[in-house]
Amino acid sequence: xxxxxxxxxxQVYTAQPGLKGVAGDFxxxxxxxxxxxxxxxxxxxxxxSDTFVFSCFLIAYMTARMSTTVPWPNASxxxxxxxxxxxxxxxxxxxxxxxxxxxxxxxxxxxxxxxRRDRRKTAILMLVTAILGxxxxxxxxxxxxxxxxxxxxxxxxxxxAAQFGSSFFMITGFHGTHVTFGVIFLLIVARKVWRGDYxxxxxxxxxxxRGSYEAVEIMGLYWHFVDxxxxxxxxxxxxx
Amino acid sequence: xxxxxxxxxxxxxxxxxxxxxxYHPHSWVTxxxxxxxxxxxxxxxxxxALGVGLxxxxxxxxxxxxxxxxxxxxxxxxxxxxxxITMHGMMMVVxxxxxxxxxxxxxxxxxxxxxxxxxxxPYANMLSFWLYLLAVLVLMASFFVPGGPTGAGWxxxxxxxxxxxxxGGQDWGIILMLVSLxxxxxGFTMGGLNYVxxxxxxxxxxxxxxxxxxxxxxxxxxxxxxxxxxxxLFVGAVMMLFDRVLGTSFFMPAIVEMGQPLERGGGSPxxxxxxxxxxxxxxxxIVALPAFGIVSDLISTHARRNIFGYRMMVWAILIIGALSFxxxxxxxxxxxxxxxxxxxxxxxxxxxxxxxxxxxxxxxLTLWRGDIHLNVPMLFALGFIxxxxxxxxxxxxxxxxxxxxxxxxxxxxxxxxxMVMGVAPILVIFGAxxxxxxxxxxxxxxxxxxxxxxxxxxxxxxxxFFPMHYLGLMGVPRRYHEMGGMAFVPPSAQTLNAFITxxxxxxxxxxxxxxxxxxxxxxxxxxxxxxxxxxxxxxxQTPETPPPHGNWGKELPVVYRWAYDYSVPGAxxxxxxxxxASITRAAPEPxx
Numbered sequence: 010x011x012x013x014x015x016x017x018x019x020q021v022y023t024a025q026p027g028l029k030g031v032a033g034d035f036x037x038x039x040x041x042x043x044x045x046x047x048x049x050x051x052x053x054x055x056x057x058s059d060t061f062v063f064s065c066f067l068i069a070y071m072t073a074r075m076s077t078t079v080p081w082p083n084a085s086x087x088x089x090x091x092x093x094x095x096x097x098x099x100x101x102x103x104x105x106x107x108x109x110x111x112x113x114x115x116x117x118x119x120x121x122x123x124x125r126r127d128r129r130k131t132a133i134l135m136l137v138t139a140i141l142g143x144x145x146x147x148x149x150x151x152x153x154x155x156x157x158x159x160x161x162x163x164x165x166x167x168x169x170a171a172q173f174g175s176s177f178f179m180i181t182g183f184h185g186t187h188v189t190f191g192v193i194f195l196l197i198v199a200r201k202v203w204r205g206d207y208x209x210x211x212x213x214x215x216x217x218x219r220g221s222y223e224a225v226e227i228m229g230l231y232w233h234f235v236d237x238x239x240x241x242x243x244x245x246x247x248x249x
Numbered sequence: 250x251x252x253x254x255x256x257x258x259x260x261x262x263x264x265x266x267x268x269x270x271x272y273h274p275h276s277w278v279t280x281x282x283x284x285x286x287x288x289x290x291x292x293x294x295x296x297x298a299l300g301v302g303l304x305x306x307x308x309x310x311x312x313x314x315x316x317x318x319x320x321x322x323x324x325x326x327x328x329x330x331x332x333x334i335t336m337h338g339m340m341m342v343v344x345x346x347x348x349x350x351x352x353x354x355x356x357x358x359x360x361x362x363x364x365x366x367x368x369x370x371p372y373a374n375m376l377s378f379w380l381y382l383l384a385v386l387v388l389m390a391s392f393f394v395p396g397g398p399t400g401a402g403w404x405x406x407x408x409x410x411x412x413x414x415x416x417g418g419q420d421w422g423i424i425l426m427l428v429s430l431x432x433x434x435x436g437f438t439m440g441g442l443n444y445v446x447x448x449x450x451x452x453x454x455x456x457x458x459x460x461x462x463x464x465x466x467x468x469x470x471x472x473x474x475x476x477x478x479x480x481x482l483f484v485g486a487v488m489m490l491f492d493r494v495l496g497t498s499f500f501m502p503a504i505v506e507m508g509q510p511l512e513r514g515g516g517s518p519x520x521x522x523x524x525x526x527x528x529x530x531x532x533x534x535i536v537a538l539p540a541f542g543i544v545s546d547l548i549s550t551h552a553r554r555n556i557f558g559y560r561m562m563v564w565a566i567l568i569i570g571a572l573s574f575x576x577x578x579x580x581x582x583x584x585x586x587x588x589x590x591x592x593x594x595x596x597x598x599x600x601x602x603x604x605x606x607x608x609x610x611x612x613x614l615t616l617w618r619g620d621i622h623l624n625v626p627m628l629f630a631l632g633f634i635x636x637x638x639x640x641x642x643x644x645x646x647x648x649x650x651x652x653x654x655x656x657x658x659x660x661x662x663x664x665x666x667x668m669v670m671g672v673a674p675i676l677v678i679f680g681a682x683x684x685x686x687x688x689x690x691x692x693x694x695x696x697x698x699x700x701x702x703x704x705x706x707x708x709x710x711x712x713x714f715f716p717m718h719y720l721g722l723m724g725v726p727r728r729y730h731e732m733g734g735m736a737f738v739p740p741s742a743q744t745l746n747a748f749i750t751x752x753x754x755x756x757x758x759x760x761x762x763x764x765x766x767x768x769x770x771x772x773x774x775x776x777x778x779x780x781x782x783x784x785x786x787x788x789x790q791t792p793e794t795p796p797p798h799g800n801w802g803k804e805l806p807v808v809y810r811w812a813y814d815y816s817v818p819g820a821x822x823x824x825x826x827x828x829x830a831s832i833t834r835a836a837p838e839p840x841x
Contacts, residue, residue: 038255038457038808039265041449047369050446054476058438061480065527069484069520073499077515164496170515175497179487216372217272 052227056234063238066180067245073172082168084247087156102247105148106239109188112141113236116229123225128202131225135199138232142192149185153178177246184242187235191228198228252460252811261455261807269366269451271799283379285371286798287356290378292689294352297378298345301385303764305340306757308333317750319731327730328416331400334728336388338403339426342532343433344385346674350539351437351475352381354681355444355468357689361788362465364453364806364828366799369446373439380436387429396420402728404529407500407521411493413507423493427486434479434486444472453787455808459563460827462786462812463556466563467542470570471535477574478531485524492516522584526577533670534573538566540677541608544630546812547680548612550784551627552619553823555813558611565604572601582650583657591650598648602641609638620816620823625699626782629680632707633673640669643718658728661721664714672710679706679763686767687781691794692774698766702759709756716745785824786812 025033034043042050074081085098092100119134160167161174201207201220210219255261274280284290312333315325325333356374360367368374391398400416401409401423412418417426448461448469461469488499496512500521503514549556556562578586578594612634621627643665647653656662679702686694721727724737732738780789792802806828814825820832 036457036459038262038455038460039450039452041458043265045450047446047450050450051370051442054445054473055438055442058442058476058480061477062483065481065484065524069488069499069524072517072520072523073515076517076520078503079515163491164498164512171498172515175491175495175499179491179497183487216370218270218372 046223048223048227049230052230056230059234063184063241066183067241070172070176070180070246073176074170077170077172079171080169082166082170082173084249087161087168087173088152088247099247101148101152102243105145105152106243108141108148109145109236109239112138112145113233115141116232120226120229123202123222126208126222128205128208131222132199132203135195135202135225135228139192139195139199142188142195142232146185146188146192149181149188153181180242180246184235184238187238191232191235194228195232198224252814255455255457261809264454264805266451268805269369271366272371273798283375285367285375287360287368287371287374288689288796288800290374291353291356293378294348294356294381295354297382297385298349298353299764301340301348302345303760304389305337305345306760308337308340310754310757312337313750313753315730317747328397328400330730331402331728332398332416332422335400335403335405335426336391336398339430340388341671342403342536343430344388346536346670346678347437347475347532348381349678350536350674351444351468351472352378352440354464354539354543354685355440355472357685358464358788359444359447359468360451361688361791361796361800362462362786363448363451363456364787364801364808365447365451366801366805368443369451370439370443374443377436377440377443380432380439384429384433384436387425387432391417391422391425391429394421394425396422399423399426404522404525405489406525407489407492407518408502408504408513408516411489411501412504424490427490427493430486431483431490434483437475437479441472441476444468445476453806453808456827459560460808460811463542463545463559463562463566464539464786465542466566467539467545470566471538474531474538474570474573475535478528478535480528481524482528485521485528488524489521519581519584519586522581523578526580527574529580530577531570531573533666534569536670536674538570540633540674541566543681544633544677545608545612545615546786547626547630547677547684548615549813549815550684550782551622551624551630552616553622553815554615554619555815556611557614557617558607559811559813561607562611565607568604569601572597572604576601579648579653582653595648595650599645602645605641609634609641624683625694625696625703626680626684628700628703628707629676629683632703633676633680636668636676636707636710637673640665640667640673644669656721658726659721660717660725660727663727664717664721667714667717668710672714676707676710679703682767684782685788686770687777687794688788688791689795690771690774691777692770693777693781694770694774695766698762702763702766705759706756709752709759712752713749713756716749720745783822783824785810785814785826787827790826790828 035041037043088102089096089098090100091097115134115138119131119138122130122134156166156174156177161177163175163178165171166174201211202222202225204211207220207222207224210221212219272285274284274286279285281289284293311322311325312330314322315330356368359365396417397420398417399405399410399422401418405423405426409415410418410423415423417423448465452458452461488497491497492500498513498516500518501511501513501516502518504511545556545562576594576598578590579598582591582594643661647656647662647665683694683699686692720742723739723742724735725732725742732742777794779791779794782789787806787808788796790806791800808827809830810825810827812827814820814827814832816823817825817832821834825832
């Protein structure tokens, strides 16, 4: 009977291709997503929930933009910088976007090295990711202060609909908060990698659980998500 | 419908993950206060929610006193009345029902019913409760700030919610309400992720999704829905907070206040209503689905019959959950949105009646020729079916645009939603507490008090809400501090109102009897033993009662069958526990 149990497992859990495999996994016991850890499943579902938050923000912004009775300020003029006598529309946003997308690249490399148990390279790449993220937030702070200096407020601005400033501060602020939290957690995980917590299975300070290198990948999921959200904000707020 | 065995020979696959590592508390504080044990967190959630429920109950008394005997109680002026309405509604829907079903029953029952040692993230689970408590404290604080709590109605519609004239609109009330909701949502997200991931990824060996008790299905689906619905409320709350504090105009059109045009404009009040109801309608089912699940298990256990059409019951839960995200604007027929929307949302709303009716028929067919034990949990379960059918039928009235328009904002609406999402889920909560209290404490609740509690609550609820349908059809509006100057309302309406008030007071006092029963039985209740209801599900098979930290002792349970093997022909008992390999206890268990 014991042998039958082992073969029984093989019969039930041989990964079948396509929909059959999915249905088989869902019909099985213990786990619906085979080989997905609790942490990773949690992050995916959290990101789904967070997608709804950002979708609501963006849809609300579009509704406000449609319902307002005064003209919407021209984004490419508002977000232009004059560098060396040349006015470049959206130049800062372009740099910010480039920085954030690049940080996704370094994050992906960090995940790769984490699975090779390369502590040094993983930690350095995570640190680079955190620095790029911090640079993004720094440029956002510059952008905020420039607009505030030019008279943009949540309740009004010199060029048109008041909802422009409201939506701008709310959406970029909420996204910036996400990036900031990401940077903080990147630094925490990078420190753990550097110290070798995931090799020695040192227990977490709060949760008293053993960590693993998968934490880097879970961190990466969050980071790529924040990146992806920025692409939508860029498209809908700055380019529209 | 019978259980589908796992694998060709019905053998149970070996464990895929190593046993869960538990945090072992060392002090009284980490064991009972800052506890990471889902069962302690469940009790903390439930006790807090019941406390909030009592406050909300007192608020409903105050409202009824004003409606039944207008002018007699001088401290209930119009402002106070609106504040009671608002706080009663918001407390009951979010801080009582949601917290009790998901935070309370979810935490206690999910790990036990699926054969896990705990939730998958015990630390986040603990934070979830403490954020919930913080949200409750912030909400309660609004009773003690200048201007008092917000009186905007529980739907908090702008622009009136943040304007002069609405209690708390230009004071602290609305701010505290919005902040409290945001904290609640953050806290719930931590708990909700736990519930969902635990069900998906941490089940016992042999526990397939289609062997889970319907209670787990209901709570699981509701938690998942809540993770998708609460974001809309969160965004709405953030935007309204900015409108109120920063002077933005997301929801503020050009508007005149006290004869003065405000420096606002261009916002869309309808936008808030869409955001609110995109949360608000799924919220109805977030409360109802756990009730559906729990009541299925109560009926099956106490009628000693397998649930009829288990598979359809599961699909009905999932379909209702999915449909509830595309019906929200049926709350907005009179809001001034595009009339074509009404056609779409009325259709989707009425389609929900199909899976719901499947569930009701299946409950009745489960009872059909069953060995019905009319004990207290069963009484509450039967009370739920009747009440839910009643509330569901008036839902068909209100789901149709043409019928809804004249009935909108009348007492008919109040009667409808109290029946369907007030009384019905509360009856299930009571039934569930009578059912699982023996597992939580090891003692039975007092039966005589329980029966008194049921009959007064059940009959009382009908005496309260049945006449309200009639008042509503006569055109008596809701949310009115007092009638008067309405020629179409006959004086007899006032007599009816006074009658409702007296009944409401009596029903309220019986709830205090229930609280007394909860406390008294803790010490003096009859010892229950491990499985007083002779039920099949895993939580009744724990080696100790109440279950200790880690639930199962050394060996995790192995599941061989679905949750509804009652009265199986040939079995030596009239129930076969899920972790029993053969239908007779004497037979040797196969090695796994």
